[in-house]
Amino acid sequence: MxxxxxxxxxxxxxxxxxxxxxxxxxxxxxxxxxxxxxxxxxxxxxxxxxxxxxxxxxxxxxxxxxxxxxxxxxxxxxxxxxxxxxxxxxxxxxxxxxxxxxxxxxxxxxxxxxxxxxxSGSGVRVLSYRGLSLDPAARRVTLNGQPVTLSSKEYALVHDLISHPSHIRSRADLEQSLYGWGEEVESNAVEVHIHHLRKKLGADLIKTVRGMGYVMGDV
Missing domain, CATH: 3.40.50.2300 (Response regulator)
Structure with a gap:
């Protein structure tokens, strides 16, 4: 964000x-x-x-x-x-x-x-998708009730995706959300973060839509 x-x-x-x-x-x-x-x-x-x-x-x-x-x-x-x-x-x-x-x-x-x-029109404090929950107030992420440790960029990426359920987010969208002025962005930065998140959250929570981007949810 x-x-x-x-x-x-x-x-x-x-x-x-x-x-x-x-x-x-x-x-x-x-x-x-x-x-x-x-x-x-x-x-x-x-x-x-x-x-x-x-x-x-x-x-x-x-x-x-x-x-x-x-x-x-x-x-x-x-x-x-x-x-x-x-x-x-x-x-x-x-x-x-x-x-x-x-x-x-x-x-x-x-x-x-x-x-x-x-x-955003939402009073919901905790964002959820399947077994994944994100509490922005506590900056806490859990998977099936178990806490998950994420880096600040991994957390920001999960927050972006879970806040746009079933919406495909392009790499440019995610870079815009994750990086401010002056922050160096390597060409494969988003892909690296996605790779690490899949190791921590499982391979099926974040889907790749070939040629378009990434999504959490059905499209």
Whole structure:
């Protein structure tokens, strides 16, 4: 799952990006409003974490232009402003949630997970397919009730496939979901991850559709 992080504070941005990557997200990070708008207009994201006070264009203007384009991307606003009026202004501008600085990274991730569940139209906390279960809140994967240890990229790949049941996901789709800017992607990276997952989960959970991609479920 790929996210855009728009935050001009270097230490905070590095901390958020590292924490989200460890949780299996691909994160593109920009540090001003103009870069944020450019990224939002050219890339596809599952959600945006948007600082309200940024150089060149502030978060409010970024959000206003995003909504004017008819883009309903889920947006979690980060801000040091904690008055009721500021919160109302942010939500009225089109934000989906609002988090006041300073905050705990675990709260940010919990709010992000809740936001993604709401905007996907699903209140389901645990995703399941046959004997496989994935709990995003606990970042836990089990197979027939037994825990399975996955790398961050393997977890992200399972999350992508189980979130799109019976939908064929091309290699390009999966690379887009798994890797952010600046991350080196080898030509056979997806195939290697699929190979390792089949060893851990069994050969029949993830199917190859020749010439098209991979799927979890019937097609």
């Amino acid at each position: 790929r996210l855009l992080l728009a935050e001009d504070d270097l230490m905070l941005g590095e901390g958020i990006q590292a924490a989200l990557k460890m949780s299996g997200y691909a994160v593109d990070w920009v540090r001003d409003g103009k870069q944020a708008l450019l990224a939002l207009g050219t890339e596809e994201y599952a959600a945006c974490i948007l600082d309200w006070s940024m150089p060149k264009l502030d978060g409010g203007e970024v959000l206003r232009q995003l909504r004017q384009r008819g883009n309903n991307l889920p947006v979690l606003v980060l801000t040091a402003r904690d008055s009721r009026e500021d919160k109302v202004m942010g939500l009225d501008a089109g934000a989906d949630d609002y988090l006041t600085k300073p905050f705990d990274l675990s709260e940010l991730q919990a709010r992000l997970r809740a936001l993604l569940r709401r905007t």
